[in-house]
Amino acid sequence: MKSGGVRARKPRFERQLPQQRRQALIEATIECLKRYGHEGLSIRTISAQAGVSVGLINHHFPNKNQLIAAAYRHFNSELVGGLQAAVERAADSPRARMRAFLEASFCPPNLDQDVLAVWVVFWGLYRHSRLIQRVQRATYRGYVRLLRGMLTELLAQARAPQRRRPRRSSRAARPDLRLAAIGLTALLDGLWLEWCLEPGAFRPAEAVALCEAWVESLCRRAARS
Amino acid sequence: MKSGGVRARKPRFERQLPQQRRQALIEATIECLKRYGHEGLSIRTISAQAGVSVGLINHHFPNKNQLIAAAYRHFNSELVGGLQAAVERAADSPRARMRAFLEASFCPPNLDQDVLAVWVVFWGLYRHSRLIQRVQRATYRGYVRLLRGMLTELLAQARAPQRRRPRRSSRAARPDLRLAAIGLTALLDGLWLEWCLEPGAFRPAEAVALCEAWVESLCRRAARS
DNA sequence: CATGCTGCTGTACGATCGTTCAACAACGTA
DNA sequence: TACGTTGTTGAACGATCGTACAGCAGCATG
DSSP states (O other), rough: OOOOTSOOOOOSSSOOOOHHHHHHHHHHHHHHHHGGGGOOSSSHHHHHTTTTTGGGHHHSSSHHHHHHHHHHHHHHHHHHHHHHHHHHHOSSSSSHHHHHHHHHHOOOOOOHHHHHHHHHHHHHTTTTHHHHHHHHHHHHHHHHHHHHHHHHHHHHHHHHHTOSSSOTTTSEEEEEEEEHHHHHHHHHHHHHHHHHHHHSSSSSHHHHHHHHOOOOHHHHHHHTT | OOOSSOOOOOOOOOOOOOOHHHHHHHHHHHHHHHGGGGGOOOOOHHHHHTTTTTGGGHHHHSSSHHHHHHHHHHHHHHHHHHHHHHHSSOOOSHHHHHHHHOOOOOOOTSSSSSHHHHHHHHHHHTTTHHHHHHHHHHHHHHHHHHHHHHHHHHHHHTTTTTTTOSOOTTTTTOHHHHHHHHHHHHHHHHHHHHHHHTTTTHHHHHHHHHHOOOOHHHHHHHHTT
């Protein structure tokens, strides 16, 4: 019994600001995806996870698909934001920034079997949901920009010591460099996928080493003009 | 009117052997996955696609999950079988066999957006279905054996010209070779994924070239003992 | 303490899901 | 032609889905 004679009746629910509640529902959605996969994507499962009633979701989101799209947007921007923060936290050298990027890619919370499971469910929705496609395009752009920015930094530095004035516009990368960039992305994604599927096969540091070796050979080729 | 006075009444359905019907249902399942994604995985959608009634599926399969697992098994073995056939069709040189493997990997019917969509749905089921996990383990083994076989062939040939008798057991590959094999798988899968997501980004032949360059540098390192 | 706004609850509804099963009918066989 | 086997149909069942909505109740305000 507390605070004198005042009735200590516990409220049956707590009102929250729409913004906070929306965020909680988004996080509950992702948690359900981690736990139950595609079957976790039901209004009742999500509302139970969030500790609210079934009706609340449609009070904050026009329909289920909008909630899922919002969760996808959140999940994407968490990834890109985390990588970007890691890069900005690193030293100023282009090589150190690339290393920070790679290490963040092969670290929790990104390197996680549950996280892969969530991605896979979202990818499964991609083909048949315009909402998901829109979110994908919007966030993937940030990822590509981040990675491409680091690569051009690196290549500019690799070329610089040899000749002061560039022979061509630096925007038009030579075809093998374009291919090498494509290969780096593929290697990165492939290693990430492989580790999540079979975490015992290799250590994260080894994945970083493989990617760095690729980048290094790329720089050597660039230096050879 | 045909064949004289005999009633030409069209039968309402055609009886088929269980084996044939099962196969037809499996193919209808995959077709539904290509068309409708995860939402295509319903008894009614699949039976409509196969042109049969809703009850027939449970006559040939104990339940829906068993049908899906059978479809997954079929899909997997089609992939591995196709790759294996391409390898065996190739010339006898290890390098030619590897090239055939890579070219088959970056060709229809494997290199297809619809096919990726089907894979993604299956992967989404993986975590929460023991049936799918069992099928995955059984078929993935064949894929790994095929790829590893070609790599050991290649490396054995690369080492042979230099020293006749191997210094160590050829089974215990040196750590960087093991890593390189992991990297090749990642590069292969990553490029495949990337192409399916964005078919315009590069040509299949370029993907083959990237993988072959990786294999070549791997052979060079092996030759250096 | 009374009032109003609105976040929130929870029942209800129609649609669709996987599965069951009794009846039907195609087709080999006698 | 009649029969028996069995592949096949399709209605029906209970469960669960997403959504709607009328009313409850938390909390700031006066």
